[in-house]
Amino acid sequence: MEYPIPRRPGFDPPAEFAELRESAPVCPVSLRHGQRAHLVTRYADVRAVLRDHERFSSNPATPGYPQLRPVVDRAAAPGSFLVTDPPAHTRYRRLLTGEFTARRMDALRPEVERIARERLDALRAGPRPADLVAGFALPVPSDVICLLLGVPVADQEFFSTRSRAHLDRSLPAARVRAALDELHAYLADLVRSRRERPRDDLVSRLVADESLTVEEAVGMTVLLLVGGHETTANSIALSVLALLRDRAWWDALVAEPDLVDDAVEELLRYLSPVHHGVVRAVAGEVPGWGLGPGDGVVASLFAANRDPAEFPDPDRLDLRRPAKSHLAFGSGVHQCIGQLLARVEMRVALRALVAELPGLRLAVPFEEVGFRFDAPIYGLRSLPVTW
Known part of the structure; x- marks a missing residue:
């Protein structure tokens, strides 16, 4: 079986996931560079992989590391805590943990609400139908991360296009590398500037640690x-x-805006935007799976979040479902460091929309909405709406 498995428009994962959970929960698959790995699809197994950083390595230099990107990663780039193991990972995360605490996110919420309100006002003042992706869904978190990092909002277009190219798995490796190089050059200038002239932003606080190199900070x-x-x-x-x-x-x-907080958890479970999963190299023997050093696994968050053993009737969206155990943000030491920020942004955005645009509706049939499945994080090309 080739992986990633092609998807059809809509929110459901490939039908093969349900079959694999039953008959082959650890299934051999072929990856884009001719590499072999094993796809893990059951909730309990995926969670076990994510939480065991001793037997499952995140470092691309570990033999067997599955390569899903057009660019082959031979080693972790400096500062790339997503693809490092402890103790290096622990050092990087420790520098950031204080920036994403619940207390800081609560203090940031009024700014997120201001940004959402301003973007929504601009959307309503423009023509209809409107594109909710370009006019609201993308600029709100972009404005917020610019505010946090100290990146000029005027440069949004630059980093947005480069980041999308960096994540686009349909592009040739040369274009992906060029986009990443441009992004690195831009941020290297920002890091050097903040080290010389610090401001009240995350990058300035990060580079205040003199043990951190420019390359690591970038x-x-x-x-x-x-x-x-x-x-x-x-x-x-x-x-x-x-x-x-x-x-x-x-x-x-x-009718009940307070339902939004719990609804966000169910939406994350149901949608599972990181749909290609998380890759790990096997660094120790895994009894029962027949895997050992040199093997690789792809842990499917999407398949895990639709596992009926954890979530009864998993293919049904139920905003009243207790879904906080979902794995949309991963688990273990590599669980998304910005998960609290993402939750704040989603809750604020949805509350603003249901309060200010209760009559929001699609401006095209559902079948005409364009999905983007060519990246590890899937989404929409555009979302035409009216009200």
Whole structure:
């Protein structure tokens, strides 16, 4: 079986996932560079992989590391805490943990609400139909991450296009590398500037640690910049589409806005935007799976979040379902460091929409909405809406 498995428009994972959970929960697959790996699809198994950093390595230099990107990663770039193991990973995360605490996110919420309100006002003042992706879902988290990092909002277009190219798995490796090089050069200038003239922003506080090299600071900032807007932007747009398709749930949020907080957890479970999964190299013997050093695994968050053993009737969207155990943000030491920020942004965005645009509706048939499946984080090309 080749992986990633092709998808059809809509929110459901490939039908093969359900079959694999039953008959081959650890299944051999072929990857894009001719490499072999094993796809893991059951919730309990995926969670076990994510939480065991001793037997499952995140480092591309570990033999067997599955390569899903057009660019082959031979080693972890400096500062890339997403693809490092402890103790290096622990050092990088420790520098950022204080920036994403619940207390800081609560303090940031008024700014997120201001940004959402301003973007929504601009959307309403423009022509109809409007594109909710370009006019709201993408700029809200982009504005927020710019504010946090100290990146000029005027440069949004630059980093947005480069980050999307960096994540686009349909592009040739040369174009992906060029986009990443341009992003690195831009952020290297920003890091050097903040080290010389610090401001009240995350990058300035990060580079205040003199043990951190410029290259490490750039690598960490790239992850925050790309991850800080792409995943949340796609989650907001997909959530709105899912709610407008199942109008009863949209109307429920309009009538009961306090339902939004729990609804976000169910939407994350149901949509699972990181749809290609998380890759790990096997660094120790795995009894029962027949795997050992030199093997690789792809842990499917999407398949895990639709596992009926954990979530009864998993293919049904139910905003009242207790879904906080979902794995949309991963688990273990590599669980998304910005998950609290993403939750704040999604909750603020959905509350603003149901409060200010209760009559929001699709401006085209659902079948005409264009999905983007060519990246590890799937989303929408556009979302035409009116009200």
